[in-house]
Amino acid sequence: MSPFPPHLLEGYRTFTSQRLPTEQSRYRDLSVRGQSPEVMVIGCCDSRVSPEVIFDAGPGELFVVRNVANLVPVYQPDGGAHGVSAALEYAVNVLRVKHIVVLGHAQCGGIRAFIDKIEPLSEGDFIGRWMAMFVKPGEIVEQRERESMADFTVRIEKAAIFRSLENLMTFPFVRSLAERGELNLHGAYFGVAEGSLFVLDQTAKEFRSVRESA
Numbered sequence: 001m002s003p004f005p006p007h008l009l010e011g012y013r014t015f016t017s018q019r020l021p022t023e024q025s026r027y028r029d030l031s032v033r034g035q036s037p038e039v040m041v042i043g044c045c046d047s048r049v050s051p052e053v054i055f056d057a058g059p060g061e062l063f064v065v066r067n068v069a070n071l072v073p074v075y076q077p078d079g080g081a082h083g084v085s086a087a088l089e090y091a092v093n094v095l096r097v098k099h100i101v102v103l104g105h106a107q108c109g110g111i112r113a114f115i116d117k118i119e120p121l122s123e124g125d126f127i128g129r130w131m132a133m134f135v136k137p138g139e140i141v142e143q144r145e146r147e148s149m150a151d152f153t154v155r156i157e158k159a160a161i162f163r164s165l166e167n168l169m170t171f172p173f174v175r176s177l178a179e180r181g182e183l184n185l186h187g188a189y190f191g192v193a194e195g196s197l198f199v200l201d202q203t204a205k206e207f208r209s210v211r212e213s214a
């Protein structure tokens with residue numbers, strides 16, 4: 001058996017010597033009181049887009065679900081096992097989060113796979129099936145005339161955020177709280193190269209740079 005990755009052990013040592021001392025009481029407190037995060041983040045698995053890093057969040061602050069391309073499925077009470085739906089149910093009905101942030105990002109591999117219509121990587125074609133959820137029946141997603149591939153990709157990455165926000169509202173427990181203003185849904189887009197963050201202006205349906213508005 002190969003050893004546990006040494007750099008992870010090294011990282012843990014750094015955590016215990018540097019970060020833990022400043023957060024020890026918070027961890028202890030959280031272990032007694034339990035978690036009560038106000039924010040749920042639905043992000044991508046991408047190793048470059050860590051919500052805790054981007055939002056400089058400490059333990060207990062963010063309830064995070066990550067999956068390929070930050071997708072939320074539609075409400076489907078079909079008896080199947082739905083991971084995102086389970087997390088959503090827990091965050092909304094038990095933790096009573098006040099905000100749900102769908103965090104998309106640039107250079108998303110899941111979106112890339114979808115755009116390139118890649119061949120299945122395995123017999124099960126898990127990525128293909130997962131990404132297919134992003135498209136509504138009968139909907140065609142293609143590059144517009146005079147639209148560069150880069151612009152097309154960004155448009156689809158942002159469309160995935162819109163679709164997830166739309167799908168969130170298909171969950172009755174999300175919809176009822178959102179309509180009463182007790183739960184707020186947000187979209188955000190992270191530019192990997194610059195570390196830039198764009199937040200969705202839901203009225204204008206446009207993403208606005210946080211730096212520009214600051």
Ligand SMILES: [Zn+2]
Pocket residue numbers: 044045046068069070105107108109110111
């Ligand atoms: Zn991604």
